[in-house]
Amino acid sequence: MNLSFFDQFTSPYLLGIPLILVATLFPALLIPSPNNRWITNRLTTLQLWFFHLITKQLMSPLNKNGHKWATILTSLMIFLLMINLLGLLPYTFTPTTQLSMNMALAFPLWLATLLTGLRNQPSISLGHLLPEGTPTPLIPALILIETTSLLIRPLALGVRLTANLTAGHLLIQLISTATAALLHTVPVVSILTMVVLLLLTILEVAVAMIQAYVFVLLLSLYLQENI
Template identity: 85%
Template sequence: MNLSFFDQFASPSLMGIPLIIIAMMFPALLLIHQDNRWITNRLSTIQSWLLHMITKQLMIPLNKKGHKWSLILMSLMMLLLTINLLGLLPYTFTPTTQLSMNMALALPLWMATLLTGLRNQPSISLGHLLPEGTPTPLIPALILIETTSLLIRPLALGVRLTANLTAGHLLIQLISTATIALLPIMPTVSILTSLILLLLTMLEIAVAMIQAYVFVLLLSLYLQENI
């Protein structure tokens, strides 16, 4: 029974071919692409407005050098957002529940922000490891602590996204299983459980959107320290 709950997180395959690449590419087909028409439809206008608003919020703390990252960050934002939301549909697979995928996104982007800082302003980037005014006896321990916290950032990015989505999917499956099991025995309790399931689904939709935004926001904050 416990294994069946975790079957939804197993990477699907067809004839030995993993389908996770298709699951990552399919959400891009749902986005509205701009054309050469002067007058666009409502969905295209709403999408453009949301993209401009989110881009503005992410780019405000960054200087002009950091604005070059806007396309990368917004593409990552839309990828995570669509994958997280589509993964809530029945009989679907959520690639962002796989730690390997999240780490494959977090580690190179974090490394890129770190190398950008070491190349452009090495003294300031290394200065974050030792705050000003630190007592001399605490310098070795503080450098070790700050270095550890710096190296653990990509792991925190990947684990945060994986844990939040995995926990939400498990709760939805547990409550839905309880709702179906209680329906012939205690219909009243089953109805109450279904209401809880509805509220939890709404919460999970919010979590899917928030976690995509938090992932990109933290990357922008790491970039802010290194430009």
């Protein structure tokens, strides 16, 4: 029974072909593309307003040198947001519950911010490894600690996103299984668990949006240190 709870995190297959690529690319098809009309419709206007709001929020802590990252960070935010929310629908698959995919997103982007800092301002980037005013006996230990914290950042990004989404999905499946099992035996308790399931689903929608925002916000903060 415990194994069936984790079956939702395995990539579905069709004729022996994994469908994780379809699950990854499908959300992009739901975003309406702008047309050539001078006056846009309500949906396109709302979409442009939402994209502008996200871009403004992500670019606010960065200077002008970091604004060239606006397209990458905003696209990543929309990508994660759509995948996380669509993964809450029944009979769907959430690619961001896979640690391999989250690490494939976190590591290259973190490395790009690090290489940007080493190329443009190597002294300042390396200076983050040793806080100012550190006593001489503590210098080797602090450099080691700061280097470890620097190298663990992409792992923390990927694990945070994976753990939060996986825990939420497991709780939803556990409570929904309990609700279905108690429906014919103890209907009153089943109604209570159904209310808990509804509240947990609302919470998981909020977690899906917040984790997408936190993932991209941390990347923008890492970029802020290196520009």
